[in-house]
Amino acid sequence: MRDLQNKLKRAGYTLVADGVYGPNTENAVRAFQRKYNLTVDGIAGPNTLNKLNAVLTQPTKSTQPAPSKSSISNGSAVVPYPGYVIKRGSKDRANVSRIQRALNISADGNFGPQTESAVKAYQKRKGLAIDGIVGQATWNTLF
Structure with missing residues (x-):
């Protein structure tokens, strides 16, 4: 559970990685699902987890600094x-x-x-x- 919460935090959602799938985690999952046009059910199933992992491994202009x-x-x-x-x-x-x-x-x-x-x-x-x-x-x- 904390792994999911930490991934959501890295994806930009505000929540505490407390290991409890409570309302804040469910709301973050729903917001993520909405943003990426997934079925919005608040459940971190395979499609949601696969998309979350893909988002976290894709470099973006805002997270990829110039080489130093x-x-x-x-x-x-x-x-x-x-x-x-x-x-x-x-x-x-x-x-x-x-x-x-x-x-x-x-x-x-x-x-x-x-x-x-x-x-x-x-x-x-x-x-x-x-x-x-x-x-x-x-x-x-x-x-």
Whole structure:
């Protein structure tokens, strides 16, 4: 449930990721369904979830910043969002190292307390949700 709520938050809907499918979550699902011409029933079924995942993985002009020195891979391409969150304990050493280098901390590939703290500080500076998790919004701002 929290995963759905966090995805809705990343898609721009205001709600608390409390793990309860209450009226606020249902209203956010309905608003999302209306926006994307889905059946508006307030149920996060397969069509709604597939569309939500597609929306979150599509770069947009408003979320895709111009390439910076830290976002260049092989000298020319923007680093694409991997399609899943990276957080404390994540085993994706390559992307964790990439995040650590972008944050100017020791790049050991382990997402531990130091990396989580650096992510939170970065999120605070950039006006993002401060959760220490690198989701699409934090990734797109970093890269």
